[in-house]
Amino acid sequence: MPELPEVETIRIGLQKYLVGHIIKDITINLPKQLSGDTKAVIGARVVVVKRFGKGLVIELDNGYSITAHVKMTGQLLYKEPYLSKQVIAGNAKVSMTSLPDKYTHVIFYLDKGAILFYRDVRQFGWIKIVRSDLVASQPYFKKLGPEPLRDLTFEQFQVILQKRKTPIKQLLMDQSLIAGIGNIYANDALFVSRIHPQRPANSLSEEEQKNLLHAIEQVLKKGIEVGGASEWSYVDALGKSGRYQNYFQVYRKHSQPCPRCGSEIQVIRLGGRGTFFCPKCQK
């Protein structure tokens, strides 16, 4: 599932290409994926594209916003006449010219012949049209914790960890405590900071807390720098894959040698998610 670096990469693309466009019309092929009054955004111009945790907010000039969460397989694909030869990467390789296909559930027709497609094979994502002043009180956005690289301070991080016995990896993925981290970056950050994923959060020393926060920032920055990880269907706003999968340290590397000490990477289930670690150098 796309995490902070992937959704940030989508945001950067949408900010670059969508801002300034006017929404002329919307077609909804699968009603469950869009809620809110579509008439409220017709004729409005895109002002800015923001991200909170793994959620996107496309702000319009008329007091409304289009909020979205791509969940597992959602794709927001921008097409302009001169960019139409773009091939969409990811598991199902399709060309931009073949859109809309059967997985294209919402279509935003923009001025100047541009189109924004919402494509989602598994259909877990959502788009909601809401008044901009009510975005922060929407169910997804109101329960987000502070975010690394934005407003999560070391002091806050310490308080979050000290109060809880939850295995540290599960805590890192709890969006209500810390926003943006999912399975890929939680696994890699724990490896970088040499902390075993099953350690109770409140058992970390101050030095380990510092190392962990630093490692989280490091892996998220790397993820953003290389355009996110295209493991399944994640692509950016033009349909291109990211490259972080080439930089996975332990994630999905079970039975392979640890890049640090050569021991065999192990995999366990923790909170229902595949958890990868080096039994020798993560304590």
Ligand SMILES: [Zn+2]
């Ligand atoms: Zn190792």
